[in-house]
Amino acid sequence: MLSNLTLKFKILLLSALVILGLCLLGGSAYFQIRQFNAIVAETNLHVQRRSDILVEIQESAISFKTQVQEWRNILIRGNDPDRFTKHVDGFSQAEKIVQEHLSNAITLQKEEGVSSDITEKLKAEHEKLGRNYREALKRFDQKDPGTGMVVDRSVSGMDRATASQMEELAAATSAGFENYLLESDKKNQSVYKTTVSILVVICVAASAVIVGAMAFIFRDMFKTLGGEPAYTADVVSQVANGFLNIEIQLKQGDQTSLLASVENMRKQLAEIIGEVCSSADALSSASEEVNATAQSLAKGASVQAASVEETSASMEQMSASISQNTENAKITDGMAQKAAREAASGGEAVMGTVEAMQKIAERISVIDDIAYQTNLLALNAAIEAGRAGEHGRGFAVVASEVRKLAERSQVAAQEIGTLALDTVKRAEMAGTMLNEMVPAIRKTADLVQEISAASAEQNSGVAQINGAIGQVSQTMQQNAAASEELSSTSEEMSTQAIRLQESMTYFKLQSEAANSSFKKPAAKISTKPSNTGSKRKDTKPSTDDDLDKNFVRYS
Incomplete structure (x- = not known):
């Protein structure tokens, strides 16, 4: 089943x-x-x-x-x-x-x-x-x-x-x-x-x-293939490549397998291909010349591609350098502005500190005088209250409170003195701010140097681009010369192709084998633009040969 x-x-x-x-x-x-x-x-x-x-x-x-x-x-x-x-x-x-x-x-x-x-x-x-x-x-x-x-x-x-x-x-x-x-x-x-x-x-x-x-x-x-798939594929590949002198090993009594059919096809193709061997040899020689010329063109194309890549790399490097220069310029401008603002802020801070110190000194002097005078008055009041005896006891209490207020005033004066010291520290901080401006200014100078270095890299990139363009120009000249040589060789190949086509008009469906055996050099010729326009259209094969239309003819 x-x-x-x-x-x-x-x-x-x-x-x-x-x-x-x-x-x-x-x-x-x-x-x-x-x-x-x-x-x-x-x-x-x-x-x-x-x-x-x-x-x-x-x-x-x-x-x-x-x-x-x-x-x-x-x-x-x-x-x-x-x-x-x-x-x-x-x-x-x-x-x-x-x-x-x-x-x-x-x-x-x-x-x-x-x-x-x-x-x-x-x-x-x-x-x-x-x-x-x-x-x-x-x-x-x-x-x-x-x-x-x-x-x-x-x-x-x-x-x-x-x-x-x-x-x-x-x-x-x-x-x-x-x-x-x-x-x-x-x-x-x-x-x-x-x-x-x-x-x-x-x-x-x-x-x-x-x-x-x-x-x-x-x-x-x-059983359907007639042997191992790898062996069957190898036999078919050799026959397709034109090796018709191989010996195919068949199993005893095998008449219906794929290998048996390939063996029958090989025998028939061997008889037909023998008639076109001489023309095929000439076509092979011409194909080798075309192949060498095509390799020369391919080499020139490779050199052109390398030059274009080098040019592209140089352009990218130049673009990166320009971008870096622009960014560094922005950073330099921003840091310069920052340094200016910090310098102005530092000056204002120092001026404000000086004024604050002067005002604090004045306030301390006034408070100290008031405390001293108040203390004297309290002392005098206490003495007078002592003289008054029992009647001055209340006044003595008031004098004692006034004296306490005087002491508190002295404490306040000391606290204000502490504030004066803090103001001095603020002045020192202002000086520190001015000192921090120096590294920023130095960094600005370093960025300017980096911009200069980036400009030098731009010049080097331009020089590389010029060299690459010159090399591309030289390669184009070589390609032009190779194209002329290819055209001359193609004319000779066309003459040999006409003789081969005249022989192939005798073939029917079996001509597919001949076409496949020599398809490699013909394909190389047809891929070149200098020869595609010279296909011969007035020579027609037999109408019974549907596969012969794949064979390319040249005038």
Whole structure:
């Protein structure tokens, strides 16, 4: 049944089997990988939960240390009411955080199916510890400097059991997490090996089916060809290239294969081609001359192409240099303007600093005088009040207040002096700004030098372009001379072609072999523009020869 099918259908059938096998393999791989991914996803979920449990327990241990530290801060610094309130709040906040982390850990342990008895016991112990701390804190007397030591002795060692339990719980949780990771890894490796084994079995089975189909189809194809495809292709290629003296090896009794048909064609072509060998030799000689000339033209074209590339590269380099010069000029202009603005700003800053210093000096002098005079007046008033006795007591109080105002005025004078020093620093900053202008000016000079260098590169590029243009001109002259030589050779070739065409008029369909045997030199001639216009149109082959119209004739 399959022997009656065409080769195209057999190849399509083989392709369908290959695609079906690939689909089967891909579907199986997808199903196995999907199962593997589901297992991995479930494992990752458990790993994430256990990791969260470990994190919550570790965070609770850290927060518990913070809580203990806040308790110590209360005992050490609690005599200050503000600090007492601050550290009590910190103690409560840390205690709340510990409880939250332990509650979260218990919830996650229940979701994961892990025993939470130890965690719940630790949470209860921590709550009890907080209550004990607060009971002891009631005995804290902020007015007594030694109350912290008294309270500390009452709760000494109370937190050790809870701290130890937290550390043990964290260590146990960490060890359990690591063991779970190892078990999960072993489980994943087992699932992976099983998946790979299944895929290998499916792949081997599909490959066996495909290989069997390929063997059957290739056996039938070899029978149709008459031999190996490579040998058949080599025989056909040699016959197409004109090697009609080859010996084709046929199997015994083979009369219908492709190789048998090629052998029959070779024998018939050998008889016909013998009549045109002499004309073919002359045509081959002329073709060689045309080929040499064509190579000369090709060489000239290559040189022209290289020159054009060099010219293009030089133009690109020149364009880049011009762009660089333009950009540098813009940068130079911008930096020069910036330097000018900075210089102006620096001058204004220095002038403003000088004026500010002068005004501050004046204000300091006035304030100092006022403070001095006020102090004297207050002193005199105090003396007079002392003389007045009991009746001058109120006036003495006023004099004392005035004297305080005088002292405050002196303090203000000192602050203004500090402002004067700050103004001096501003003047120094202005000087620094002026100094920063120097590098900018130097950078401007460097950019100008770069612009000069870019201009030199432009000159070099122009020189290269001129040289390339001269070389292109010389190559064009060589091409012109080669074209003349090609024209002369083509005339000789045309004479030989006429004789060959007159011989070919005797051929019928078999002339296709002769045309294909010598098509290479004829094609080289027809590609040259100097000869395409000289095709002979008045010589007509036999009307029964449909393939002879592909042969090119020359006058």
